[in-house]
């Protein structure tokens with residue numbers, strides 16, 4: 051008998067097309083067919099229903115009526131698995147077409163197990179921390195039936211007055227891009243249709259981090275070039291990482307609210323990046339275009355949003371109310387509505403909701419799983435930044451027989467979880483006080499005297515008591531910072547000094563003459579110059595989440611060694627803001643503090659000679675630069691070699707250097723590569739982070755490390771608004787932060 055050997059077509063086409071790709075294409079084609087079939091059977095009202103997202107808050111009866119009529123596509127804020135299944139059952143069994151609902155929730159840095167706030171995670175410079183955090187969040191949230199999170203927040207932000215700085219990855223475009231993409235991978239897992247995957251939603255698209263004055267919801271004025279060079283890249287990277295959805299932002303940029311901005315939603319997101327997922331508005335941001343003065347009424351707002359490329363509206367119901375007339379009048383083409391519905395259904399198909407709409411109501415034992423808590427603890431360890439360590443007070447040695455635990459954040463379980471925690475349970479949080487007791491309680495005397503009840507507490511009555519108790523200890527551990535409600539959405543501050551009487555507390559503790567270790571738990575960089583001067587050591591942990599206590603205790607006693615680096619420049623004074631490392635140069639850059647306020651003679655004559663760009667009262671330097679952080683050990687960088695000092699546009703630049711642990715402890719260093727394009731058709735930043743890596747070395751160990759940087763990554767949007775590498779002189783630095791390292795020149799040639 052003749053045997054016929056059968057090869058799948060894709061094998062014959064190899065190496066041009068992989069079998070996996072062919073399988074994916076087949077699946078997508080089948081999905082498209084199903085979507086077209088469904089779409090052809092939908093009434094306009096049912097289509098608009100898919101475009102409607104409603105908020106639940108437990109009132110499932112009202113919503114059920116709407117679902118039955120096919121008027122709801124997605125629900126947010128329902129987290130009870132029984133109610134989620136009940137709502138889903140109404141959609142599947144009682145609505146005409148049985149289209150499943152997409153259940154959403156803000157799962158920002160954990161569902162139940164709370165990880166450090168995203169800004170803290172960014173301080174780890176470790177994409178694995180971000181990916182693991184998002185994975186745990188996805189596993190926990192999906193176990194109750196949530197399949198869509200409104201994260202990651204990847205708004206580059208350079209103003210810590212803005213409360214939402216806590217939710218993002220800080221000031222840097224590259225760091226935000228890397229961490230954001232890692233979070234997308236973590237939320238979505240290997241495949242969206244795994245029941246433990248949740249759709250990511252990079253937000254807020256776009257420019258929201260640049261709100262004027264750091265005041266939430268404010269306008270932004272970001273010209274296209276800066277938008278493309280600074281604010282768009284993290285979103286492009288998130289789209290490339292496969293993010294299933296995007297959310298528009300509240301701000302109007304140069305007069306155009308994002309929710310009605312065709313340029314960013316259609317031309318860039320879909321046109322240039324090929325995004326085919328769904329775009330949702332932010333909370334009521336379609337209707338808020340009326341408030342902006344961009345639409346006369348909700349009808350015009352709905353028209354502008356949909357025509358600009360929005361697919362789903364969050365909570366303001368203008369689409370369901372206004373689109374029937376708009377379509378009838380021809381102001382919105384039904385084809386536009388169809389496209390929006392396709393985008394929505396595509397995400398539902400990819401999530402596997404049509405095959406698997408329900409959740410296992412009894413699966414809740416996965417919440418706070420030991421491995422989740424361990425990952426959260428590791429994240430909190432890596433997120434902490436050692437900003438100062440004079441006289442090597444840290445790590446605490448066995449000779450330390452007593453510690454005073456002081457300050458309003460030492461035992462504040464709710465506060466240490468940080469902003470955007472709807473579901474975390476404070477009773478599961480381990481505070482530093484409890485963790486210290488667990489770790490060393492039998493060997494070290496622990497004197498707990500908080501001094502202040504909460505971060506804004508102005509009542510100084512307890513300070514003397516705290517200082518007197520602290521004076522009996524070998525070392526004082528002072529936990530200060532911000533309550534969680536002082537950062538996050540709509541929680542902006544015009545003054546970034548420590549709130550309440552915390553400064554007085556630190557001053558009183560310093561007066562005891564005992565070494566003060568100041569641990570700051572906050573949602574943003576605070577202006578702590580004065581207090582940092584009084585403290586021997588400063589550990590900045592941001593809001594570290596459920597396992598913040600054990601992580602900090604381990605760091606204090608040297609069981610772990612700090613490795614975090616500042617994801618933002620820390621200002622000395624609020625008035626210096628915006629202060630960020632990747633600024634353009636002025637024609638008169640300051641390199642030293644010329645004449646400061648108190649050096650100026652009375653009636654000094656005005657002169658423009660020698661004038662440079664700085665503040666009379668704050669100088670030109672920040673308190674701590676971007677990328678900065680100490681360790682218990684020390685590292686030496688040396689012997690930086692470049693593959694070539696003359697490169698062409700399609701070359702890959704290889705930068706190799708030696709990194710040596712020159713101290714006493716095993717430690718991890720975040721080595722950073724910065725580049726400057728010396729001269730451009732438009733002025734270029736003085737430095738830009740291009741690569742970073744975490745390297746763990748034993749005492750005395752030396753390793754050769756390599757960064758590879760394709761020259762194509764030196765491209766930027768130039769004077770002709772084209773993304774190009776402009777040949778010419780460049781410089782690079784391999785360094786422990788954005789302000790040190792030796793400048794090494796290289797050249798890009800035609």
Ligand code: BGC
Pocket residue numbers: 156200253332333539
């Ligand atoms: C926020 C979003 C959030 C949404 C849903 C809005 O107010 O700006 O970031 O995802 O609410 O809760």
